[in-house]
Amino acid sequence: MGELLAVHNEKLDKQDRIDAVLFEKIETLHKDMDRATDEIKKGCERDIRLVDQRLRVMEKKMWSIAGALTIISFVVSPMGQRFLRGVLTQQIESSSIETVRPLMSELS
Numbered sequence: 001m002g003e004l005l006a007v008h009n010e011k012l013d014k015q016d017r018i019d020a021v022l023f024e025k026i027e028t029l030h031k032d033m034d035r036a037t038d039e040i041k042k043g044c045e046r047d048i049r050l051v052d053q054r055l056r057v058m059e060k061k062m063w064s065i066a067g068a069l070t071i072i073s074f075v076v077s078p079m080g081q082r083f084l085r086g087v088l089t090q091q092i093e094s095s096s097i098e099t100v101r102p103l104m105s106e107l108s
Helices: 002-076 078-088 103-107
Strands: none
Touching: 002 078
16 A cells, blocks of 8 residues: 555656646746737837838828928919019009100290
8 A cells, every 4th residue: 555655646746747847838938928929019019100200201291292282273373373463573653754845935
């Protein structure tokens, strides 16, 4: 009976060692997986920031082009032409030259 208990205890000890090794492997895999997840997360965040930055640049260019097109369409329009003529050309008052009669003829 003692031998049977000794064999049984040996099997339990062996199983405990196997369990300890397995738990250690699971813990190692868990740490590796967490590390890989963090790297993926950081990479995704970096990519999102880069895409956001590129979108902001494109947005600025788009609004600049829209503003330029608005100004050009105003300048080309009839109302814009009237406005520019008024601003760019000076109003010159017309003057007329009157004929002067000689004084001699009035006295004679």
